[in-house]
Amino acid sequence: MTQRGLLIVVEGCDRSGKSTQCDILVNSLQQKGIDTELVKFPDRTTQTGKMIDSYLQQKSELDDHAIHLLFSANRWEAMKTLSEKLNNGKTLVVDRYAFSGVAFSSAKGLDLEWCRNPDIGLLTPDIVLFLDLSIDDAEKRGGFGDERYEKRELQIKVRDQFMKLKDDSWKFIDASQSKENVEKEIWNTIDATRNLLQDNIQELQ
Numbered sequence: 001m002t003q004r005g006l007l008i009v010v011e012g013c014d015r016s017g018k019s020t021q022c023d024i025l026v027n028s029l030q031q032k033g034i035d036t037e038l039v040k041f042p043d044r045t046t047q048t049g050k051m052i053d054s055y056l057q058q059k060s061e062l063d064d065h066a067i068h069l070l071f072s073a074n075r076w077e078a079m080k081t082l083s084e085k086l087n088n089g090k091t092l093v094v095d096r097y098a099f100s101g102v103a104f105s106s107a108k109g110l111d112l113e114w115c116r117n118p119d120i121g122l123l124t125p126d127i128v129l130f131l132d133l134s135i136d137d138a139e140k141r142g143g144f145g146d147e148r149y150e151k152r153e154l155q156i157k158v159r160d161q162f163m164k165l166k167d168d169s170w171k172f173i174d175a176s177q178s179k180e181n182v183e184k185e186i187w188n189t190i191d192a193t194r195n196l197l198q199d200n201i202q203e204l205q
């Protein structure tokens with residue numbers, strides 16, 4: 001039977017370098033001969049994703065609960081395909097997941113437990129790499145743009161909410177370093193935890 005792939009989630013506040021590092025990690029894993037694919041949430045291309053994109057760009061308004069459920073639905077609609085890919089041996093590197101969903105909506109004032117509920121039953125990540133960056137450092141990275149949540153006060157609250165969600169699968173990465181050093185820390189972290197992960201991660205060596 002094919003060894004299933006790993007579900008690697010990359011989380012962090014806005015501008016922490018998630019997308020940059022996800023691209024690098026996918027390339028590095030592929031170069032090691034590990035069949036790997038990039039996944040990004042929200043997936044702005046689907047029907048729910050288009051509504052989410054419009055909301056984030058402040059082109060439309062939605063009730064806080066409604067947008068929370070849309071973000072969750074955007075993950076649920078991908079689950080069947082993603083679980084098939086994992087079962088076929090593909091490793092997935094996921095740029096944001098349900099932790100972002102809960103952290104952002106609860107930072108806006110929704111009840112944390114209410115926020116967790118719609119995501120219960122989603123595929124469980126094997127490892128969560130949390131790119132940790134202070135809000136001051138995040139602001140220096142070209143500044144926050146015009147998207148809805150790119151505001152200092154909210155980002156501070158989001159970080160606090162993220163801290164309530166961490167568990168043993170979380171690995172903290174110092175995201176204030178150079179891109180190259182963040183890349184190295186991520187690689188070393190995955191390597192150091194490989195025994196706890198699937199057998200196929202041993203191919204990393």
Ligand code: T5A
Nearest residue numbers: 014015016017018019020041042071101104141149178179
């Ligand atoms: N959201 C998301 C919810 O509310 N609920 C949910 O369920 C989900 C999934 C959009 C928003 O949606 C919210 C959270 C978000 O507010 P998104 O599409 O992931 O989410 O957001 P993006 O705008 O694409 O990404 P971010 O702003 O979070 O940025 P990244 O991916 O963390 O950072 P990245 O790699 O794009 O880098 C940002 C800048 O920093 C530079 C890069 O070159 C780039 O200019 N940079 C570095 N500079 C110096 N040193 C380094 N080490 C650097 N690494 C990157």
Ligand code: NA
Nearest residue numbers: 018019020095
């Ligand atoms: Na991103």
